[in-house]
Amino acid sequence: MLIFLSLIWGSSFILIKRGLEFFSPGEVGAYRIVAAATFLLPLSLPRFKNLNKTQLINLIIVGMVGSFIPAFLFAKAQTQLSSSLAGVINALTPLAVVVIGAAFFGSKITKRNGIGLAIAFIGVFILVTAKEGSGLDAFTGINAYALFVILACVCYGFNLNIIKYRFVTLKPVEITAISLLLVLPLALVYLIFGTDFSYKVANIPGALTALGYVTLLGVMGTALALILFNVMVKRVTPVFASSVTYLIPIVAIMWGVMDGEILLWGHYLGIAAVILGVWFGNRKKA
Template sequence: MERDLQSESTLKAWGFLIILALVWGSSFILIKRGLEVYSPGEVGALRIVFAGLVLLPLSLPRLKGLNKRQVKNLIIVGLVGSFIPAFLFAKAQTQLSSSLTGVFNAMTPLFVVIIGALFFKSRITRRNGIGLVIAFIGVLILMMVKEGGIGNFSEINAYALLVLLACACYGLNLNIIKYRFVELKPVAITAISLSFVLPLALIYLFTSTQFSFKILHVEGAVQAAGYLAILGIVGTALALILFNVMVKVATTVFASSVTYLIPVVAIMWGLLDGEVLLAGHYFGILAVIFGVWIGNRR
């Protein structure tokens, strides 16, 4: 009986892992589809609006019992964990392929380690350090690859830095959740933090963009908004809940392995969409994934 329950938990964990890899790995192609009609700001705002609205029923009943410190930290989590990265990823993908953006996103676990060491008194192990060096070498290669080989530092694609900044935001977010939210469950943190930044996204979307005009008058705008609805509802809101469930039925090490599968899915979508990866790209991709694997091992 105990063995059957263990096998069932293992099967569930693998199911969650595969679903999450497919969902999060598909996020970058959905951003790309949204950018065919909408500006980066509109894409980022719509992603937050859809995610925030779908989680509103979970967040509203939990608002009453919050104290001032929790409210302050939840606003910060909403900004650095969702709001700011949504805009950074959209802007970055105006000059980066969806597949490479997915690879850069794999740096998030290493930024968790860096931010933790800088601001939360956690320590960087020798293995963390080696992984960081290897992964950053891979990032530099990806930023400088061009037709005919590797360029020089003056030819770095600076838009990749926007993705790394988004990963740093995620790293700060995860450390805040780890060290400052002992009493709140992860699902509640996600839902409430998104509800706090939802008004910002709505105000920006309807006062500072052309979204209202585009959705009514631009061909393909409704379909593009549909892609962003999938991104916000499935790729942001429901995926975070699913990840929290997976952590309960599997180890954190197993759960973190989704990091290595997301770039694979992103690359597959990119290649299917006609994106071209050069030989140098593959070398950089392997370096990033290997570095993250080394640096994230327990």
């Protein structure tokens, strides 16, 4: 399950890249939500009527910060950021969970968390400034689109903390399915009335293939992956489950290299720093 989940989530970035070949970032983000929410309708609709007002409000927030906003942010980022580097920066999510928990939910941030966070952000800085050249000339200029990925990680940090502290009775799969259902109308309205999505699908050669990639992204990368992760969490230790964080960038890099993306020596240095920082920051003290 760990390997399968790593392959699914690690492949999400190349699927976004394929979708962007024909669709705008907004269209990719919105349709990803539509595909995921539609696939989970058999789970969400029967449970929707049993929710109270407080649960509905929290689930709308979860739907926005856990799925809707990140879907748009990742698509926007990858208009100017390679899929492999987006996958690496996404590894900051566990550290974002720690920081958001400490800042807004009363949890504690340890010295180890802080050191790991510092190392990881040094790695991100290296990633977004690396370019062809030698010496310090290889680290000039900043790819600001990496900030969209970092912001998505912050959204995930809020999402996981809200789920942890504000939901007691609902199961994780129910939270995922219903939260997607609640943001589905917004995604549909934007897709139908705010974009040329329908025209592209009907008239542009090759758009249907891109649509298939984004459908796969929504169904596999959002819906099925979250269900699989929840099942795995129940069967193994949290430490084992969290190791998916380190495998996702590897898969993303493999896809990127096979697709012709070029990684410079500075990128490899940044990748190593990010993974080291995330590993150290989440490692339990012996």
